[in-house]
Amino acid sequence: MSGTAKTLFDKIWDHHLISQREGYPDVLYIDRHFIHEVTSPQAFDGLRKRGIPVARPKQTIATADHNVPTKNQHLPIVEELSRLQVETLQKNCTEFGLDLYGLGHEKQGIVHVIGPELGISLPGMTMVCGDSHTSTHGALGAIAFGIGTSEVEQVLATQSLLGIRPKTMKIEINGTLGKGVLSKDIILYIISKISTSGATGYFVEYAGSAIRALSMEARMTICNMSIEMGARGGLIAPDQTTFDYIEGREFAPKGEAWEASLAWWKTLPTDEQAIYDKTYTYDAADIEPMITYGTNPGMGIGIQEAIPKANNGEAAELEKALQYMGLEAQQSLLGKKIDYVFIGSCTNSRIEDLRLVADFVKGKKKAEGINVWIVPGSQKVEQQAKQEGLDKIFTAAGFDLRQAGCSACLAMNEDKVPAGKYCVSTSNRNFEGRQGPGSRTFLASPLTAAVAAITGEITDVRTYLS
Amino acid sequence: MKFTSLQSTCVPLPMENVDTDQIIPARYLKATTREGFGENLFRDWRYDAQGQAIPDFVLNNPIYPGQILVAGKNFGCGSSREHAAWALVDYGFRVVISSFFADIFQNNALNNKLLPIKVSDDFLAALFSKIEQNPQVILSVDLPTQQLKVEESELSTSFEINPYKKDCLLNGYNDMDYLLSQKEQTILFEKNKEYSF
């Protein structure tokens, strides 16, 4: 049977083939297209130049997230170029007839948070966005990947895309996670093992009992960072957790359509005999709370470990990274004083993340002199947090609960970490200058970020959990 | 725009994992056109906080002009921003050589007629040392025969490229033309697709 047995990825890819031709990339149908203000303006210009419309306006959804301020969103954006980009998106959506969840809209938010939240992203779909973290949506059991602006233009014009079929990789995590260890730690652990280029050319399926046990939102955190190991995307087979998450969401199928979809989704998981091009297997029990010490997401260690010594080949890179970070090889990060804590980004800004943090900090206060930003991933997350009273917990702790947007994840907006300052961040990239020129980032889970906010230094959260 | 062959000196950037945030930092992504990004190519490595050129950085070193960027492993990782490819092209690069490219960057480069050439780690190391010995060394890139050759030396190699992408570069075609030509098949696909959303 192995000849016809297929992986989840292959089933979805094959379902979306418009045409195939020897020596050519496949032509793939795209079900959903998300756009934001940064990577779309030149694509619309291209359409205008060619004089062509958007082929399927109902299948593209727009939001403003990268440039938006996270305070006083009812006021005009102060920074001129940011304002211009957001306004350009508005104009383009009006001109081409696209739905826009812009600034102030109740459905606005980080593009990878709102897709699943609204039931727009569904299992079995192909989804793209001019943004590398589109891989997030794969958690629902879909092929979702980031594209460049030329491709954004192609999808707008044709609702299709050219793709060379990637290889498939399975990463299996079995067993039970230790206390204080979250899905963010799983993905930081994997990347530290296989490196930032270890999955280049592959599409990754995450499997195993530890993955199955995760909530939908925790799965999104994992798929989100697939790109940080070079993978085109990551996905997880849809199961009851997936279906329960989707059912009843605003744009999810209803009634008969729901039943039909459900029946189809259940056929998608990888067949038993299917073969992956590569497989890695890890034990959940080996994973500690993780933290990065360098300037790429692969430079991560368990919180009790010391920064490694340079090993062959990477010596120069490690040295440069440590110099930028103001750290030394073989140093432990525990007790390292920090200046900022950022809890947000499409990796960890969903309601479960905020609940976890609130639960941990309830009745505690932030350390003296630390800035703590909590930035919800969407307007809906913000509203939900307020309904649940999480805002009161944050305020009592001295945290700054802001409004939805990408915020200090990439510092394109007003939220920046100053040069030389240390930030424990729940985002996905610790590149040089990512959180602002000269900023120094430690990537970690929401719990590790929360405990750092309280102690003012890098701390093993497990010492605080009974 | 087409690409057939090129002879040029090289700009060496032996760092590994050069991410697109370094190629063009996010704060310079606010333009709504494709032009002018070259000015801010490698901005934070090229200029200090006061906007002064950092003399150590290779783009500020007049010894290394050229249209070929030779970079360490895993070039272009990180963000999908096509602005990275635009910045390289706008600055004047037409070829990037590395032993490994991030997927999205590779696509973006090809869509902008910037040729990414993947070579072996050994060839890359040899090329870096050739450039170090003689910054004036000329590299020939020939797309029709898929050959790379360091002039006046024994150092040469062949490289791979998807045949369709090669066609596009040689003839100045682009993906949009091809996709638009598939319109009927796309409509047929929509009629027959097995799922209902």
Ligand code: SF4
């Ligand atoms: S939160 Fe960060 S990673 Fe996510 S879409 Fe925004 S800028 Fe990109």
